[in-house]
Structures are given as C-alpha cells and as structure tokens.
Amino acid sequence: MAQIDGNTLIARSLKRQGVEHMFGIVGFPVFGIAAAAQREGIQFVGMRNEQAASYAAGAVGYLTGRPGACLTVSGPGMIHGIAGLANAQENCWPMLLLGGASNSYQEGMGAFQEAPQVELARIYSKYAARPDKAARIPFYCEQAVRMTIGGRPGAAYLDFPDDFLSAQVEESEVSIPERCPDAPRPLADPSEVQRAIDVLRKAERPLVIIGKGAAYSRAEQEIRSFVEATKLPFLTSPMGKGVVDDEHPLSVMPARGTALQDADVVLLLGARLNWIMHFGLPPRFAEGVKTIQVDIHAEEIGRNVPAEVGLVGDLKAVVGQLNQALEADPFTYASDTPWWSALAEKVSENRTFVQNMMNDDAVPMGYYRVLREIRDQAPEGTIIQAEGANTMDISRSVLMHRNPRERIDAATFGTMGVGLAQAIAAQVVHPDRKVICIEGDSAFGFSGMEVETACRYRLPIVFVIINNNGIGMGFDALPEDRFQSPAMAYTIEAGYEKMIEGFGGKGYLVRTPDELSASLKQALGDSMPSLINVLIDPHARAKPQKHPWLTQ
Numbered sequence: 001m002a003q004i005d006g007n008t009l010i011a012r013s014l015k016r017q018g019v020e021h022m023f024g025i026v027g028f029p030v031f032g033i034a035a036a037a038q039r040e041g042i043q044f045v046g047m048r049n050e051q052a053a054s055y056a057a058g059a060v061g062y063l064t065g066r067p068g069a070c071l072t073v074s075g076p077g078m079i080h081g082i083a084g085l086a087n088a089q090e091n092c093w094p095m096l097l098l099g100g101a102s103n104s105y106q107e108g109m110g111a112f113q114e115a116p117q118v119e120l121a122r123i124y125s126k127y128a129a130r131p132d133k134a135a136r137i138p139f140y141c142e143q144a145v146r147m148t149i150g151g152r153p154g155a156a157y158l159d160f161p162d163d164f165l166s167a168q169v170e171e172s173e174v175s176i177p178e179r180c181p182d183a184p185r186p187l188a189d190p191s192e193v194q195r196a197i198d199v200l201r202k203a204e205r206p207l208v209i210i211g212k213g214a215a216y217s218r219a220e221q222e223i224r225s226f227v228e229a230t231k232l233p234f235l236t237s238p239m240g241k242g243v244v245d246d247e248h249p250l251s252v253m254p255a256r257g258t259a260l261q262d263a264d265v266v267l268l269l270g271a272r273l274n275w276i277m278h279f280g281l282p283p284r285f286a287e288g289v290k291t292i293q294v295d296i297h298a299e300e301i302g303r304n305v306p307a308e309v310g311l312v313g314d315l316k317a318v319v320g321q322l323n324q325a326l327e328a329d330p331f332t333y334a335s336d337t338p339w340w341s342a343l344a345e346k347v348s349e350n351r352t353f354v355q356n357m358m359n360d361d362a363v364p365m366g367y368y369r370v371l372r373e374i375r376d377q378a379p380e381g382t383i384i385q386a387e388g389a390n391t392m393d394i395s396r397s398v399l400m401h402r403n404p405r406e407r408i409d410a411a412t413f414g415t416m417g418v419g420l421a422q423a424i425a426a427q428v429v430h431p432d433r434k435v436i437c438i439e440g441d442s443a444f445g446f447s448g449m450e451v452e453t454a455c456r457y458r459l460p461i462v463f464v465i466i467n468n469n470g471i472g473m474g475f476d477a478l479p480e481d482r483f484q485s486p487a488m489a490y491t492i493e494a495g496y497e498k499m500i501e502g503f504g505g506k507g508y509l510v511r512t513p514d515e516l517s518a519s520l521k522q523a524l525g526d527s528m529p530s531l532i533n534v535l536i537d538p539h540a541r542a543k544p545q546k547h548p549w550l551t552q
C-alpha cells in the first residue's frame with residue numbers, strides 16, 4: 001500500500017485549497033514542509049525574519065483573495081509570525097500561519113522550542129488548531145483556508161507537531177477535500193437597501209467613504225457606477241484609493257477634513273468607523289451624523305455610532321443592489337448645492353498647497369518633491385507600498401491611483417515593518433508589474449534585511465528611502481553624548497544604499513531632484529532590485545496637522 005507523509009499532506013492539501021505562495025524560514029521541524037510545498041507546486045519564498053514572512057502572507061491574501069501562507073519553526077519562530085497573524089486579522093485579510101511544533105508526545109516536558117502555540121494564536125485569528133492526527137491534516141487545512149476567506153476575512157493558525165510531519169499514513173486512510181469555493185457573496189435585506197437610498201436622497205450634505213473592504217471585494221465596477229449615477233462626493237480610506245479613480249471629479253479627498261466634519265449622511269462602503277475614520281464621532285464628524293454602513297460583518301454595524309441603516313453583505317453584491325434600486329428610481333445629487341461649493345473650495349485650496357510643495361525644487365528636498373518624482377515616473381499599474389509617518393501620510397495625498405489594490409501600507413494596525421514584505425508579496429503576485437516601496441528611514445529599519453530576499457529572488461522592486469534621520473521628525477546632528485540623543489533620532493545620513501550592493505542590487509545616494517530623477521529612471525528599468533536613499537531636509541514636514549501615527 002502506498003504511504004504519504006504529513007509534510008506532503010500539508011502541501012498537497014494547501015495547494016488544492018488555492019494556496020499558491022508560502023513565505024517563511026525553515027528549521028526544526030519544518031524543513032520538510034517547505035520541500036513538500038515546492039514539490040507540490042507552491043512557491044516558497046525564504047525570508048530573513050518570520051515577521052516579514054507573515055506580513056507578506058497577509059498581503060498575498062489582500063491582493064489575491066486567497067490566503068498566503070507563512071511557515072515558521074516552533075517557539076520563537078511562531079511567536080515572530082504572530083506579528084503578521086495579528087496584522088492580517090486586524091486588516092481582515094486572509095492569511096494562514098503554519099507553525100511547526102515539538103513532538104506531541106513531549107507536550108509539557110520542556111521540549112526544544114516548546115510553546116503554547118495554539119493558545120498564542122487564538123486571539124489574533126478566526127481559527128487556531130492542531131490536527132488530532134496526521135491523517136486528518138487535509139481536513140484541518142481545508143477548514144483553515146475556508147475560515148480565512150469566509151464572512152469577514154481574517155487569519156488562521158495551524159500547529160504541526162514534528163511527529164505528525166514525519167508520520168507515514170496509508171493513502172487509503174486519507175481524503176483530501178476539494179478546493180473550497182471562493183466566499184459566498186451575501187445580499188443585504190432589500191427593504192434596507194431601499195431605505196438606504198431614501199436616506200441618501202434626503203441628505204443635504206452626503207458623503208461616500210470607500211474603504212479597503214471595497215477593494216478586497218473587487219467592488220470597483222459597481223462603486224464606479226454608483227457614484228457616476230448619484231454624483232455623490234466621495235473619499236477613500238488610505239487603501240481604498242483607486243477603487244474609483246483618485247482624480248475623478250467627484251473625489252473630495254483633498255477636502256477630507258471638511259467633508260467628514262460637515263457631512264449629514266455618510267455612506268460607508270467597506271470602511272470601518274475606527275481610528276482612521278475618527279470613530280465617526282465629534283469633533284471630526286458632525287454631531288448626529290447619519291451613517292449607512294455596508295459591511296460583510298453584522299457585528300460591525302453600529303460600532304461607535306448607531307447606524308441609520310445597516311446593509312450586511314458583500315460589498316460588490318450590495319452595491320449592485322443599490323445600483324438596481326437606483327435604476328428603478330434614479331436620483332442624482334445636484335452639483336449646485338452649497339455643500340459642493342464648500343467642498344470644491346477646500347479641494348482647490350488644498351490642491352494649490354500640495355502643488356506648490358511638489359514644485360519646490362529646493363535642495364535639500366522635502367517629502368512632496370520626492371514623491372512628485374515617483375508620481376511622474378511610476379508607470380500605469382505600479383503597486384505602491386508606503387510606510388513611515390510623514391512618508392506614508394504625505395504619499396497618500398501626492399500619489400494618485402487609477403485602479404484598486406495598487407496601494408498597500410501600514411493600514412489599520414499602523415504596523416511599521418510591513419513594507420519590504422508587502423512589496424515582495426506584491427512583486428511575487430504580480431511579476432509583470434512595477435513595485436515601488438517607499439520607506440521612511442525608521443520604517444525601513446524594521447525589515448531592512450529583506451532587501452537580500454528581494455535580490456535573491458531577483459524581484460526588481462524599487463526601494464526608496466525618504467531619509468530624514470529619524471522617526472517622524474528629523475535631526476541634523478546627534479549630540480556628543482549619544483545617550484542624550486532624542487529617542488526619535490537615527491544615524492545622520494546613514495548609507496542605507498550600501499546594504500543592497502552586498503546582495504547584487506543597485507544602490508543610489510541622492511540629494512537633488514536631478515539625481516533622484518536619473519536614479520529612479522534607471523532603477524525602474526533595472527531587472528534587479530534597487531535602493532534609492534534620498535537625503536531630505538530633516539526639518540521637512542507635512543503641512544501642520546495632528547500626526548495620527550505618532551499620537552495614537
């Protein structure tokens with residue numbers, strides 16, 4: 001009788017469930033899982049820290065709708081992987097963490113790297129389990145993948161003791177479940193759909209907010225039709241950018257503050273009323289604002305602010321319902337309202353401000369000038385990863401996206417260190433597209449070693465470090481007594497570009513717009529990764545505003 005081992009069962013089951021990418025670091029006891037994954041046709045990407053590997057797995061989930069996997073050794077490796085488990089769970093992205101574990105029969109004996117892994121994973125996952133025996137591994141794999149994509153997507157953890165991995169099971173004892181289908185797309189209650197339209201119709205100062213849930217659900221066609229038909233002003237969450245063209249005339253992104261503060265009815269499309277949306281509460285929102293929430297997760301409806309209408313369902317499906325209701329009884333929000341005048345005034349004021357900053361060629365450069373160069377040179381379809389404080393925030397207002405899922409950033413959890421990993425994931429998923437990874441110098445440091453990963457796999461990512469020598473606020477010099485340095489300061493003019501040269505990539509150190517322009521041009525045409533270290537004015541800032549990343 002033919003036999004099959006636990007490693008092969010894992011790899012074959014995951015492949016059947018549509019898991020195409022696995023990121024991780026091997027060691028005891030998971031060497032065999034990585035090898036089996038490669039044999040079964042799952043692409044394995046060996047990384048330098050499990051945190052990065054776990055972030056990459058989450059990004060694959062967001063970009064493809066099927067979970068990426070992260071493979072870790074037992075104990076400390078698995079604990080590093082919790083970073084990405086939590087990040088995926090907070091962002092509602094499908095992600096699967098696979099932890100090797102010490103032998104099941106040594107439980108509690110103080111085995112090598114023994115840790116309570118299933119318990120550790122539980123609060124940051126939808127599902128955390130250890131198979132009861134090797135022959136049932138396929139059942140658990142199907143279960144875990146289905147959990148990551150069904151309902152509100154999220155993270156799952158599977159725990160694999162060494163003795164299950166090496167176990168030989170009679171093939172006749174094993175059944176590998178069929179691929180679980182993509183998640184169902186539930187519709188909202190039709191009478192509530194009608195009520196939502198009625199509330200919008202009566203609004204004096206309506207606003208549509210598009211979140212990354214809409215991008216994940218691939219609701220772009222439906223949402224574009226909806227805003228075109230209703231002519232409602234819209235803005236997006238950071239990763240909701242591009243669901244509708246950022247430069248669409250109905251976009252009021254540059255007037256975000258005014259739009260949020262004065263809207264009387266807000267339609268939330270896959271955007272949560274969490275800290276990014278100031279909880280939907282005064283002073284950033286009007287007292288008594290009416291919300292119409294569209295969300296896959298019933299429990300999200302009414303969080304922080306009681307919802308006027310709650311539409312529970314899949315974004316794409318529910319906006320389709322809204323469009324049908326509109327076809328039956330169309331309405332268009334008038335363009336000559338005081339609300340539009342107020343928004344248009346703010347939009348133009350802000351645009352002028354940003355334009356002026358972008359056109360400032362002074363040396364040393366500020367953030368806006370650096371980002372303008374990226375905007376001007378990035379080809380259509382470029383995926384932008386951005387992280388940092390100013391670096392990330394300002395990139396949002398300068399870089400415009402015509403299509404969804406072209407921006408990934410620190411997102412809901414505000415996680416620094418995701419950048420290089422997410423860029424690697426994006427390039428692995430989209431080998432034919434350009435990926436630009438824009439990093440604050442602090443943000444870069446968290447996972448900087450992953451430039452080696454990018455070089456080893458010859459992923460032609462362009463890393464741009466916007467280097468102000470510090471966290472959020474920059475510094476010109478460090479004091480003689482280094483232990484009196486401000487906590488936010490880093491090495492002045494650190495030569496980050498030299499790192500990548502050690503791995504076969506190309507490094508550039510630039511100070512002027514011309515140098516930046518030339519190096520970016522070259523980097524975008526290169527078949528190997530590049531790192532452009534841009535030394536900016538350490539005193540450069542965004543326009544005066546409260547800094548959420550540093551104060552939350």
Ligand SMILES: Cc1ncc(C[n+]2csc(CCOP(=O)(O)OP(=O)(O)O)c2C)c(N)n1
Pocket residue numbers: 387388389390391392414415416417439440441442443444466468470471472473549550
């Ligand atoms: C994992 C994690 N650790 C720490 C922080 C706190 N934090 C917020 S932004 C930031 C870095 C900002 O500096 P930088 O990346 O250099 O961007 P800049 O604003 O200077 O352009 C840090 C450390 C965080 N958000 N996440």
Ligand SMILES: [Mg+2]
Pocket residue numbers: 388440441442466467468469470471472473
């Ligand atoms: Mg910095």
